Amino acid sequence: MNIKSLLAFILLITTTLSFSQNGRLLKQKKEQVKSIKVAYITNELNLTPDEATKFWPLYNEFEEKQNQIRREKLKAHLNRIDDTDFDNLSEKEATTLLAQMESSEDELHLLRKKFVANLKNVLPATKILKLKKAEDGFNKKLLQQIREKRGR
Template sequence: MKIKSLIIIIITLTSTFSFAQNGRLMKQKKEQVKSLKVAFITSELDLTADESVKFWPLYNAFDEKQSEIRRTKMKSYLDRMDSENFDTVSEKEAATLLSQMESSEEELHQLRKKFISNLKSVIPAVKILKLKKAEEDFNRKLLQQYRNKRNR
């Protein structure tokens, strides 16, 4: 009986340690991607020192708020859509989910509009457009690297 208990404890501790390590690795990967993104955007926008000092606090606040909206508000209905019993969603539940999606999308849209408005006093309009392109290019390159890594 003691051996079974000991084995269960060892397995539990090993699993917990493994999950903790995976959590740290995921956090490290996110930080690494963020650093690469900052470097890529800085390079693409060719920010002056003065622009950079004003730009990054705005961008970081925007990015954090955007991530928070996606993480908290959108996750709930995406989880529901991914669940096994999604085919049994009632019309009322579907309407509620759709309303939540629209609300979250609108909140993201308003956040981006405010961000762009704030940027207009910090960097020229051309650089704001370059920012949008740089973000898209970075995401495309990141996705391509992920696909290449997965196909190996």
């Protein structure tokens, strides 16, 4: 999944979950989604107990760092865009904002490369490829469920 699609997905999930009026309910929903995702990925990758023991700490750390970058940097950039009247934005300001956004995207890309490099010590290449497919499949199913609930 490319970074833009993943960002859009995370923003969609965050937005959807943020409409919850109860903070505790929101936390429970996030934990529920995370539990389902863990089960889904574990099943799709057919992880052995030894692989799972080594894989999940790496994956959880990667996801936390990825979410942190999105929360702190990309969201800040998007908020600046929302707050900016584009007609009054100078070319220099726009160029600076674009450079900052590209830098954040590069940081996410480097994080992913480091994660994959670390996974090579834990999983065979075939399972690393399956991870990408499993993440995409999970995200697709989750979006489908959200759309179905909105359509009701």
